[in-house]
Amino acid sequence: GNSVTQMEGPVTLSEEAFLTINCTYTATGYPSLFWYVQYPGEGLQLLLKATKADDKGSNKGFEATYRKETTSFHLEKGSVQVSDSAVYFCALSELVGRRALTFGSGTRLQVQP
């Protein structure tokens, strides 16, 4: 079946540091890939997505590239801010059948001033 594996957190960085959160997946077919962000006490918001191999999703300075050969979708940001502190979820879509999202376990990011 489908699965998503994320690096465990928390990840603690100083402001303006470079961020990488690793995400790898197992899936049948060619799913779409997503990064969602969750701020404390809130629901999930879509951060970025990529729908096919070699696509790069980007938003608010965050980027991730859909790598079919390594089955990865790592999240990166060149310079993090305190306001980026949140939990980040990698997810893949099931484009047949349930059409639900399969999520990783989430990675908490803490950015210190």
Added chain:
Amino acid sequence: DGGITQSPKYLFRKEGQNVTLSCEQNLNHDAMYWYRQDPGQGLRLIYYSQIVNDFQKGDIAEGYSVSREKKESFPLTVTSAQKNPTAFYLCASSMQVNANTGELFFGEGSRLTVL
């Protein structure tokens, strides 16, 4: 504003009681979903519905029930049979299948605590 509204935001329940969580969307989405979130475990799918009057079990449906009588509404009942109901519950919706790249839109969540 278009979106998904979940209520209540916080709910306390005694053991042995059923409780119903509300989820309403005005996005005109066909599909709706319920996920459960526990610390360190990500989100797990409870139930989903791709069309009115039809719904299917997800990965952890035991102890839960749903209905989909209207396109806009997908309430979740946590029954007394659910052994560990304390969790954060998230409702989501998505566009119809043919136009769907897989993106889900989420509500703000409901936190259920069993005392």
